[in-house]
Amino acid sequence: MTTLVWPILFGLDPPAFSSSGIGLQITVGACFVLWWFVLARILRRARSGPIQVLWHILLTAVLFMVLLVCVLQIPGAVNEEFQAITATTHLKGGLIALLAASFAFTLLQRLRILVRRRRQSTSRNWPYMLLAMALFSVYFTHLPQEWPEGLLGILLSILVVCLAGAMVVYIAANAFRVSWVAQLRGNQRLLAILIGLGLLAVTVLLPAVSLPNSPFPMIAGVSVSGFSSFLGPYSPSLAVFTGLGVLFGFLYILASVLSLLFNIPGDPDVRLTVDEMGVLDNLNSLMKSAVDVGEVAERVVEQTVEGYLASAAWIVMLNYENEPYRPMIVASQNISIERAAAAFDTAAFFNEVAGAKEVLVVQQVATDYRVRTSLGSDIQSLAVAPLGDGAVVSGALFIVRAEAYGFVKDDIAAIRMLTSYASLALEYARLIESTIERERLARELAIAREVQLRLLPQDLPESEQLSMAASSSPSQEVGGDFYDVLELEDGKVAVIVADVSGKGTSAAFYMAILQGIFRSAARLTPSPRDFLLQANRAISDRLDRKIFVTAVYGLVDQYTGVLHLARSGHCPAIRISASGEPSEWRSSGIGLGLNQGPLFADSLAVVEHQLMPGDVIVLYTDGLIEHRNADGEEYGVERLIGTVTDHRHMEARLLHNVLIKDLARFTGGQPSYSDDLTLVVLTWQHAPRKAVPEASGRP
Amino acid sequence: MSNFSVAFRNSAGTTILDLHGELDAHTAPDLESAILKSRENGGHNVIINGAHLDYISSAGLGVFMAFVEEFRAEDGDIKFAALQPKVYNVFDLLGFPLIFHITGSEEEALELFNSGVRPL
Known part of the structure; x- marks a missing residue:
C-alpha cells in the first residue's frame, strides 16, 4: 500500500529520487491535471470583481511563500545528481510540488477571469495558451538525450520551435488583455495599483528563493532558498509549467499595473469605459435623428453587443395594440427572436423588472425556473433591465453572456446607464410616433365629423303650416345622435330623432346605417308603426348585442294636420x-334592437294628434335633458317644457335657438356636451306665414 | 373620477350585484367585468340591486342586453330590484319592464327566481 500511495502523493520512486520511470511521470502528471480541474471547480464560485481577483491572488501568493518557507525547513537535501539524500527529501519534494503547482494553478485560474472579461471573439486565446504551455512543458522536458540525426532531428527541432513560438504568441496575446482596467474608478484604481505592485514584488521574490544559489539563502536565520532543486527532479514538466504560469502572471500583472498607471483619467467622476462612452454617444445621436421605435430598439441591442456588454441582447416592449398588453420581442442581436422567446419566459422576467424597476441579474441561467431547458452553452448568465419613462416600465432589455457569473457590479452600473439612455431614445421615438398617429386620427375624425354633419339634412322642409328647426351636437368628434326629415310625395312629412346607445365612432356607424334605413323605409312604409317595425327588423341583424337604438318617429299630413307619432324607447x-x-x-x-320577437310589435303604440294652430312639438334626445351644470344638476324635462311654454309663440328657428341658449345659460356656458344632444322643433301655424309678418318678433 | 362600484353578494345560488353611483359609457366596462366574473363562477341567476344606482346611460343598459340572452339560454336570468324612480324611468322609457323582471325589492326578485317564473 505504501509503495502505491507514496509515488502518487509525492511522485517519487522511494529509492531513486530523480530517476523515476515514465509511467510514474504520467501518473504524477495526470494527478496534477486532475488537481487543476478540482481547483477550477473550487474557484468557480469565487467573486469575480477585478479588485477581488487581484486581492485573492496576493493572499494566495503570500500564503504560498509562508508555507514554502515552512516546508523548506524540513530536513532533506539532494546531491549534485539530484538524488535524494534523506528519506524526508521525498516528503519535502512532494509538498513543494503540491504548493508550487497550487499557486501557479490558482494564479492562472483567477487571472482567467480578468483576461476573459470582455471580448468574446478572442476568448479562445486563453485555452490555447494553456495548451501550448502544457505541451511545451512536457515536450521540452522529454527531449531525447541524444539528438537524432537527419530528418527526424529537423522535425523535432521545428516542433520545439513551433511550440515555443505559439506559446510566446499566446502569452503575449493574453498578457495585454487588460480592458477591465478602464472600468475602475478613483480609489479602486489606486487599490488595484497597490495590490498589483505587491504581487509583482512577490513574483520577483519567487525565483530569488527558488534558485539553489539564491541571493538570499537565509532570511532571519531561516533557509529560504532552493525549492526548485526539489521541484525540478520531482516532475520536470510540472516545474516548467509552474514557471511559465508564474511568468505569465508576472507579465500580466505588470501590464495591468502599467496601464493602470498610465491610464488614470483626469476627472475622477468619469464613470464609463471608452467602449460604453461610444455606445452612449451612438444612442445619443440616434435620439437626435429620431426614427421609429422598432429601429431605435434594433440600434440599442446592436450597441449593447458592440459595446461588449453582452454576447447577445434583445428588447421586449409592451404591445399596446391588444389588451391585455403583453411584452413582445421587438429587436434582437446575435440571437434569433424565436430562440430568445422559446428559451426565456419573457413575460415572467418582464413582470419582475416592471415591478422592481431595477436590473435583474441571473448569474446562472440553468438554475432559474423562468429559463427553459435545452439552452445552448453560449448563454450562461442573464441581466434584464427595465426600459421606460421612470414611472411606467414599457419594455425591458435582455442581456446574456456566455459565462456564468458574467455580470459584476460595474457591469450593472454600465447597463443601468445604457438603459437610461435607451429608455430616453425609445420614449422619444414613441412620443413622435404617437404624435403622428394622433394627428392622423384627429384628421380622420375631423373628416368623419364633416361627413356626419353632411348626413344631417341641410334644408328642412318649410311650408305655410309647418316650420321646423333642428340641430345635433356630438359630444365627441362624431356621435350616435341623428335626426332627419323627409318630404313624401303626398304632402306628408316624415321626421325622426334617434339615439344610438353609446357614443363616438361605433355609434356614428350605426347612425349612418339608421339613416339609410330611414331614407328608404320611410318612403315605402311611411306610417309610424310600419316604419318602426321595419326599422327594428332591419337593424336587429346588424347591431352588436349591447347596442340598441331609441327613436321617435312622426308623420305629419300637411293637408289634414294629423300627426301620427310612435316612440320606440325614446x-x-x-x-x-x-x-x-x-x-x-x-x-x-x-x-330598436332590444327585441326581435312579437313583443316589439305588440307593445308598439301610435299616438294620433290633430295639430292645432300654434302647436309646438319638440323632439329631443336624452343628452338634452340630462345635460348637467357645474353643481351636477340636470337640465331636466320640466325646465325644457317651461322654456318652450314661455316662448311657444316664437317661430321655430328662434324657439330652437332660445332653447339652446337657455341650455348654455343653465350650464354656465360650458362649450362641450357630455352626451350627444339633438333638438328638433316643429311649429304648426294656423295661417300662411306671409299673413303673420311679425311672427318672429313676438315674445 | 369614476364614481361607480359593484359589490357582490350571494343568496341561495343567486348572484346579487349592488350597483353604486353612476353607470355610463366609462363605467360600463366595470359592470361588464363584474357580470363576467359572476358568469365564470357559474352564476346565471343575477339580481341587479339598484337601490344606490343614481344614474344609468344607454351604454350601461347595453351591458344587460349583452348578457341576458346567454343567461336565459342557461335557464338563468337578470332581474332588477329596488331601482330608484329616476333610473326606473329610464328603464321604463326604453321598454325594459316588458323585457325584464323589475321588482320593488330584492326579496321579490329572489322569490321570482325561487318560484321559477319564466322571464317575459
Whole structure:
C-alpha cells in the first residue's frame, strides 16, 4: 500500500529520487491535471470583481511563500545528481510540488477571469495558451538525450520551435488583455495599483528563493532558498509549467499595473469605459435623428453587443395594440427572436423588472425556473433591465453572456446607464410616433365629423303650416345622435330623432346605417308603426348585442294636420298648445334592437294628434335633458317644457335657438356636451306665414 | 373620477350585484367585468340591486342586453330590484319592464327566481 500511495502523493520512486520511470511521470502528471480541474471547480464560485481577483491572488501568493518557507525547513537535501539524500527529501519534494503547482494553478485560474472579461471573439486565446504551455512543458522536458540525426532531428527541432513560438504568441496575446482596467474608478484604481505592485514584488521574490544559489539563502536565520532543486527532479514538466504560469502572471500583472498607471483619467467622476462612452454617444445621436421605435430598439441591442456588454441582447416592449398588453420581442442581436422567446419566459422576467424597476441579474441561467431547458452553452448568465419613462416600465432589455457569473457590479452600473439612455431614445421615438398617429386620427375624425354633419339634412322642409328647426351636437368628434326629415310625395312629412346607445365612432356607424334605413323605409312604409317595425327588423341583424337604438318617429299630413307619432324607447315627444298646455306623449314602445320577437310589435303604440294652430312639438334626445351644470344638476324635462311654454309663440328657428341658449345659460356656458344632444322643433301655424309678418318678433 | 362600484353578494345560488353611483359609457366596462366574473363562477341567476344606482346611460343598459340572452339560454336570468324612480324611468322609457323582471325589492326578485317564473 505504501509503495502505491507514496509515488502518487509525492511522485517519487522511494529509492531513486530523480530517476523515476515514465509511467510514474504520467501518473504524477495526470494527478496534477486532475488537481487543476478540482481547483477550477473550487474557484468557480469565487467573486469575480477585478479588485477581488487581484486581492485573492496576493493572499494566495503570500500564503504560498509562508508555507514554502515552512516546508523548506524540513530536513532533506539532494546531491549534485539530484538524488535524494534523506528519506524526508521525498516528503519535502512532494509538498513543494503540491504548493508550487497550487499557486501557479490558482494564479492562472483567477487571472482567467480578468483576461476573459470582455471580448468574446478572442476568448479562445486563453485555452490555447494553456495548451501550448502544457505541451511545451512536457515536450521540452522529454527531449531525447541524444539528438537524432537527419530528418527526424529537423522535425523535432521545428516542433520545439513551433511550440515555443505559439506559446510566446499566446502569452503575449493574453498578457495585454487588460480592458477591465478602464472600468475602475478613483480609489479602486489606486487599490488595484497597490495590490498589483505587491504581487509583482512577490513574483520577483519567487525565483530569488527558488534558485539553489539564491541571493538570499537565509532570511532571519531561516533557509529560504532552493525549492526548485526539489521541484525540478520531482516532475520536470510540472516545474516548467509552474514557471511559465508564474511568468505569465508576472507579465500580466505588470501590464495591468502599467496601464493602470498610465491610464488614470483626469476627472475622477468619469464613470464609463471608452467602449460604453461610444455606445452612449451612438444612442445619443440616434435620439437626435429620431426614427421609429422598432429601429431605435434594433440600434440599442446592436450597441449593447458592440459595446461588449453582452454576447447577445434583445428588447421586449409592451404591445399596446391588444389588451391585455403583453411584452413582445421587438429587436434582437446575435440571437434569433424565436430562440430568445422559446428559451426565456419573457413575460415572467418582464413582470419582475416592471415591478422592481431595477436590473435583474441571473448569474446562472440553468438554475432559474423562468429559463427553459435545452439552452445552448453560449448563454450562461442573464441581466434584464427595465426600459421606460421612470414611472411606467414599457419594455425591458435582455442581456446574456456566455459565462456564468458574467455580470459584476460595474457591469450593472454600465447597463443601468445604457438603459437610461435607451429608455430616453425609445420614449422619444414613441412620443413622435404617437404624435403622428394622433394627428392622423384627429384628421380622420375631423373628416368623419364633416361627413356626419353632411348626413344631417341641410334644408328642412318649410311650408305655410309647418316650420321646423333642428340641430345635433356630438359630444365627441362624431356621435350616435341623428335626426332627419323627409318630404313624401303626398304632402306628408316624415321626421325622426334617434339615439344610438353609446357614443363616438361605433355609434356614428350605426347612425349612418339608421339613416339609410330611414331614407328608404320611410318612403315605402311611411306610417309610424310600419316604419318602426321595419326599422327594428332591419337593424336587429346588424347591431352588436349591447347596442340598441331609441327613436321617435312622426308623420305629419300637411293637408289634414294629423300627426301620427310612435316612440320606440325614446324620450317622449313634447307638445305645447297655443294656450300653453303641455303634454308628453309617452306611448309604449321598446327600443330598436332590444327585441326581435312579437313583443316589439305588440307593445308598439301610435299616438294620433290633430295639430292645432300654434302647436309646438319638440323632439329631443336624452343628452338634452340630462345635460348637467357645474353643481351636477340636470337640465331636466320640466325646465325644457317651461322654456318652450314661455316662448311657444316664437317661430321655430328662434324657439330652437332660445332653447339652446337657455341650455348654455343653465350650464354656465360650458362649450362641450357630455352626451350627444339633438333638438328638433316643429311649429304648426294656423295661417300662411306671409299673413303673420311679425311672427318672429313676438315674445 | 369614476364614481361607480359593484359589490357582490350571494343568496341561495343567486348572484346579487349592488350597483353604486353612476353607470355610463366609462363605467360600463366595470359592470361588464363584474357580470363576467359572476358568469365564470357559474352564476346565471343575477339580481341587479339598484337601490344606490343614481344614474344609468344607454351604454350601461347595453351591458344587460349583452348578457341576458346567454343567461336565459342557461335557464338563468337578470332581474332588477329596488331601482330608484329616476333610473326606473329610464328603464321604463326604453321598454325594459316588458323585457325584464323589475321588482320593488330584492326579496321579490329572489322569490321570482325561487318560484321559477319564466322571464317575459
